[in-house]
Amino acid sequence: MTINDIKNLLNATVVSGHQLLDTEVHNACGSDMMSDVLAFVKDQSVLLTGLVNSQVVRTAEMMDMVCIIFVRGKEPSEEIINLAADRGIVLMKTSLRMFPACGILYQAGLRG
Amino acid sequence: MKLHYEVPGDDFTRAGDASGDVKRRLKRLGFPPDVIRRAAIAIYEGEINMVIHAGGGTADIEIMPDRITAVLSDNGPGIPDVEKAMQEGWSTAPDNIRALGFGAGMGLPNIRKYSDSLNIDTAVGKGTTLTITVLANPAQQ
Structure with missing residues (x-):
């Protein structure tokens, strides 16, 4: 599916990276612990998280991820938005909580 | 190619500047994606450690065709028990750092x-x- 499909499935708002919505993605992970993302994730291209700080973008950058989705209605700061834009990473936010957001994407074919 | 970075200890948001820059340079130099990712993550974790535990430090990176070497130095408290520190899940980080992920x-x-x-x-x-x-x-080493 594309990042735009994810946006529609999660009723999400795109915060930055509108020009990258056609990017194809096949797998995702959900975590609030960046240490674990760095330890256990392999080739996942989408990160769902309720953690909002610039290290989320840094972690996604290190892992070659292309899209970050902030769950539970979390609002990224200007600093986070600018960093993601500079790194070519799509930022989205959804009011859904982590579990349903992951469930919806899994049901739609995204894998872990 | 030799690179030197100062890792500021008082600004958590800047942890990742050095590893991010190294990552982009390795990409431009044409290193394999897996090598780039492994080097970037290892240096990034080192940067985070220096910010969390040691009040910052320095990162000296040497990029050679066959290897990337990173020397990360700090003047922090030191590690009393390296064996424990190498165990997954063992941490002395305070709660405010856990809240940052x-x-x-x-x-x-x-x-x-x-x-x-x-x-x-x-x-x-x-x-x-x-x-x-x-x-x-x-594989070829």
């Missing part, structure tokens, strides 16, 4: 996991120097 006790284990060699030179009260090597083509 780190301090799960995966830092040093991750550096070891993603690097081809890791040397830890540490003295309590004096500081810690990590020497991390990532080989560009481990």
Whole structure:
């Protein structure tokens, strides 16, 4: 599916990276612990998280991820938005909580 | 190519500046994606450690065609028990660091996991120097 499909499935708002919505993605992970993302994730291209700080973008950058989705209605700061834009990473936010957001994407074919 | 970075200890948001820059340089130099990722993660975890535990430090990176070597040095408190610090899940990070998404006790284990060699030179009260090597083509070494 594309990042735009994810946006529609999660009723999400795109915060930055509108020009990258056609990017194809096949797998995702959900975590609030960046240490674990760095330890256990392999080739996942989408990160769902309720953690909002610039290290989320840094972690996604290190892992070659292309899209970050902030769950539970979390609002990224200007600093986070600018960093993601500079790194070519799509930022989205959804009011859904982590579990349903992951469930919806899994049901739609995204894998872990 | 030799690179030097100062890792500021008072600004958590800047942890990742050095590893991010190294990552982009390795990409431009045409290193394999897996090598780039392993080197970037190992240096990034080292940066985070220096910010969390040591009030910052320095990162000296040497990029050779066959390897990336990172020397991360700080004048922090040192690691009293390296064996424990290498255990997954063992952490001395305070709660405020956990709230930032780190301090799960995966830092040093991750550096070891993603690097081809890791040397830890540490003295309590004096500081810690990590020497991390990532080989560009481990299978042929």
